[in-house]
Amino acid sequence: MTTLLAVRSPVAGVVIDVTEIPDPVFSAGLVGPGAAVAPDPEAGGTAVAPIDGRLVKLHPHAFVVAADDGRAVLVHLGIDTVELHGAGFVLHATEGARVTAGQPVVGWDPSVVRAGGRSPVVPVVALDAEAASLGDVAPVGAKLTTSDVLFTIA
Template identity: 65%
Template sequence: MTSVLAPVDGAAVGLGAVPDPVFSAGMVGPGTAIDPARAPGNAVAPIDGKIMKLHPHAYVIVGDDGKGVLVHLGIDTVQLKGEGFRLLATEGDRVSAGQPVVAWDPAVIEAGGRSPVCPVVALDARAESVTEVAHGPVHVGDELFRWA
């Protein structure tokens, strides 16, 4: 059982609240989304593992068990080409859950006309393998969901 932790402060709102059909329909995988607090801060690793992909707006961490978790900071933020994000880690780094990966400011994303909502997705997982999904207020490091 993998415990996936909240990478940002905010409110767990579910993937259905993500204004992007690829995420809201679960095409990327099951999980949830966080409507982040509108304050500058760090997005952290949701699990222990290796950073397999790292972009300013998104990252994938794969645990020793082979389970990969995607954290996507906002919607359509790839269009920003890194503006408003600062990398705090490097692709290939081993990280511990809770370790800062990217610094960002959700209010700046929103001010630019984009949604700051953050999908947190269990990649290549069956929907029924994700349980105990949090709803409502979450803080960095709180359990967001469990992945069997």
């Protein structure tokens, strides 16, 4: 029996419906099932590791943390932010490093993303997972901090 993996919110903010993500790749679940958070502009701009594991991919706008059992979570900081080429993002970790849930990974400013005409919404996706494996998804409208569980993966 697989233990549940608690995925914490990587940013403080409000849970939005996945279908409201302004990118069809995420809103249709093409990357995988998950949830999304609209960042709180008052909370500061640090994205943290949502689970314990290894940073298997790290870009200024996105990162993937894989747990020791292979389950992995993608955090994407805003929509179309790859087009910013790293402007407005500061890496606080290195690819391949071990991280613990809550550890700062990327510094960013959602207001800069917004000012650049992009959405600061943060999709959080369970990679290589079935939608049915997600549980305990935080309800739409819930205000979360980075210590709150966004969803679990079976």
